[in-house]
Amino acid sequence: MYKVVKKRELTDNIYLMDIEAPRVAKSAKPGQFIIIKNDDKGERIPLTIADYNRLEGTVTIVFQAVGRGTKELANFEEGDYVADFVGPLGQPSEFIHENLEDLKNKNIIFIAGGVGAAPVYPQVKWMHENGIDCDVIVGSRTKDLLILEDEMKNVAGNLYISTDDGTYGFNGRVTDCLKYLVEEKGNKYDHAIVIGPMIMMKFMSLLTKELNIPTTVSLNPIMVDGTGMCGACRVTVGGKVKFACVDGPEFDGHLVDFDESMRRQTMYKSEEGRSQLKIEEGDTHNHGGCGCKVE
Structure with missing residues (x-):
């Protein structure tokens, strides 16, 4: 059992929780994720690690209450216990292996x-702690949906806020903001x-390719099971089949087939769609856990 030691509603339907999990906190690195289960029979919910405190033995998660599992999790209060909290999982951010002086x-x-x-x-916090200042663009549809602005201000070299409706900060999407910084302000x-x-x-990857900026993306949003068994996060990267949770x-970002992945996400939601994916993907579909019958 893992104790909820802190809970905060960041904005409507988006929550931050600190979970007491010393072994996970000890090993966690930027870019990795955890799997949480509310109770013994609950669904597995993969969530990216939003922060960790090795001294206090806590791991921070942020989630939007949209499905049954996350809506149930949103009802937990400080002092309550979740059944399982597994991690850290996935590969850490590639930059932590680079030479600091090069970074x-x-x-x-x-x-x-x-x-x-x-x-x-x-990731920005890790950069800051290692003496590396980075620019950060944080975007949301409107000011009321913006999260972690104060926390980001403390670690970013330059923070740019972008809202689609212009209610706060730069008026436009994050792609518009990046284009402005590069083409109007001359940032490189x-x-x-x-x-x-x-x-x-x-669309950001399409823009950065046009601007000749190497780009890394995180495909955590498409993960379901978190072990590579369910097949939901299968994606083609540079012509090769990968699974977001294990690979x-x-x-x-310039090698990810986003259109294929988004199409799979839509089809994966129904039994008929999963059956069609099995036909289309042939032998490479046989991961064995999505409910399709593997011969």
């Missing part, structure tokens, strides 16, 4: 859309790290 010589920009601000935060970037909804990552969640 300090790069101009890196992080771009977060919506709840994507949560997994971006620990050696690498972009983009996390948010799939459609946002698709990622981070990939080269």
